[in-house]
Amino acid sequence: MKRLPPLPALHTFVVTAQCCNFTRAAQQLHITQGAVSRQIAGLESHLGYPLFVRQARGLSLTPQGRELFPKMQQVFALITEAVDDLEQASEAIQLKAPTCVMRWLWPRLMRWQAERPDVPVELTTTVQHGVDFRREDFGAAIIYGPPPGTGMVARHLFDEQLTPVCAPQLLKGPTPLKCVADLEHHMLLHPTREDTDWETWLKAAGGTLGNVSKGQHFETLDLAMSVATHGTGVAIGDWALIAEDLANGQLAMPFDLKVRTGLGYYLVYPQRAKASAGLVELFDWLLVQAGGR
Template sequence: MKRLPPLPALHTFLITAQCCNFTRAAEQLHITQGAVSRQIAGLEDHLGYELFIRQARGLSLTAEGREWLPRVQQIFGLIDEAVEQIGEKRETLQLKAPTCVMRWLLPRLLQWQKERPDVPVELTTTVKHGVDFHREQFDAAVMYGAPPDSSLTSHHLFDEQLTPVCSRPLLEGPVPLLTPDDLEHHLLLHPTRDERDWKAWLKTADVHLSNVGKGQHFETLDLAMSMASQGTGVAIGDWSLIGDDLRAGRLVMPFALKVRTGLAYYLVHPQRPAPSAPLAELLDWLQAQARATS
């Protein structure tokens, strides 16, 4: 009996066949283009024939590749169903989310546990914004960025809307903060290393500052918001994520302008099989919470 091809290589073949492009497949698999190419070459060596025709403008499937594709799709479909059916026996729902959404998500999950202690949720945080349900055993995930591709079932939560925030003592302090131009005299707090959020807001506000690159940089939005609430400086944050801080008075908005970036937060889960009843209830509940936020 011939040795079976490795499952990871078959999964790489499936994604590559759907994209017909090594670069896009690498992006979806969260590995390098070279790793995709090597896995495909190894699978072809194992089988004894080529699965793709390499062309200058991309890839196309060989006759053997076209025969393999529906069979591999069926294999992973059966694995997905088995994982979901067996996973239904778990009492705990597995949820993945990026750290940037924690300020909004965590208090709501704590409220969910108070209301539904019979459906506990285990949350895994990550600095990455993607999820691969073939490789990661999560029931659902929160994703930040552009709309997810059609391979996932997605539910829009809210759009990213950037606005400066600070503490009330800083706003009412001796250094004026009446117009965006007054930001020149305050320390700017950046939730990212690349300063893109401040630059996007200032561009829309038509304000030019000399101190953008002199501000304090943080690894996460949560750290920047915490420092802003302590009066350290003025941070740029997502209005949808910091609503609880604004309502509680921990942060205030010195200006009314909110800038939409075109990015958003989404709840996603595999297309099949259908989510379990507890998961469907949690997803509906979180969407209702998001509607109340916006």
């Protein structure tokens, strides 16, 4: 089998062919002009034919050089792509997520890291619901709100569905929850500083309550749910985020009604960037998790 020419010499040939000038090629390769000339001469000797025609005003490719040049360009482009892919695979995915989704996201990320330690994720939580990839140095994010606009690739995770939840013992306590009006006799717990979630659900349920604004307000969904599990009130929460608490009996739904708000959760990454293989696998895995909640 014929011995292949040395890779450095082939790389020098590609750079020189792009500019057809030994001096400029030497500058790009950070070597001397004499080193470029010697590598090209050695490559021509190895191949058995000339690659350049030396002229007073520069260089031009020979027919053999013109045929070899695009093929070597493809080879080095593939090498560059392979190295970039490996570097991306070894780097941790920088993921931003709002605190409101952490009840759902955190245990799943722990499972992901146990199953795929080769694709690490560095999570940053925030009270913000969106992301600005032009100003924020994240590779991907989970956002909450309406469907995202241009500038990012988005995959729908799940929709927000509001429903009241409480500790199971509250359902059969001194003031059981049999109809919407029974909520008047319980402390209402809000996952935000606003009354919007309760008001949205009550409007869909066709009821009104006089104690909505008198309830307790919390900074996060997690805090409101934790208080609800102790039986001290009825919280309004996103069914998609608290399904595991319902399944294991920590929380119960006193009513069947779940109200879609038109908002949802989306996995996104910047449109200008190429998603790494690891990020694509993580997104696909999280989507399966969302479908099985």
